[in-house]
Amino acid sequence: MPDNSTYKIVELVGTxxxxxxxxxxxxxxxxxxxxxxxxxxxxxxLDMKVENGKVTAYRARVKLSFKYHGQE
Numbered sequence: 001m002p003d004n005s006t007y008k009i010v011e012l013v014g015t016x017x018x019x020x021x022x023x024x025x026x027x028x029x030x031x032x033x034x035x036x037x038x039x040x041x042x043x044x045x046l047d048m049k050v051e052n053g054k055v056t057a058y059r060a061r062v063k064l065s066f067k068y069h070g071q072e
Contacts, residue, residue, distance in 0.1 A: 007039060008068040014060050020046050023060035037067035 014027025020043075028041050042063045049057035 006068045006070070007065040009063050009065045010035070011044070011061060011063050014062060015049075016058050017056070018058070020058045020060050023058045024062055027060060027062040028064065031064050031066075035064070035066045037069075038064055039067060040065045 010031065012027040012031055014023040014025070014030065016022035016026055024041065024043055028038070032038055043060050044063050045061040047059050047061075048055045049059065
C-alpha cells in the first residue's frame with residue numbers, strides 16, 4: 001500500500017562532549033519529546049567547538065522529518 005502522506009522537515013543542532021554520534025542522537029532525542037511520527041534523520045553538517053586549541057564539544061546539524069497531519 002503506498003504511503004500518500006506529507007512530511008515536514010525541521011533542522012536541529014545537537015551537541016555532545018563525547019562524539020558526533022552522541023550529538024546527533026541528542027538532537028533526535030530532543031525532537032522526540034515534542035514531535036510525533038519522526039521518520040528520517042539526516043546529518044547535514046558536523047562541526048566542533050574549539051576553546052584554547054582543544055575540542056570541547058561536537059555538534060551535529062540534523063534534518064528530521066516527521067509525518068504532517070495538518071487539520072484533519
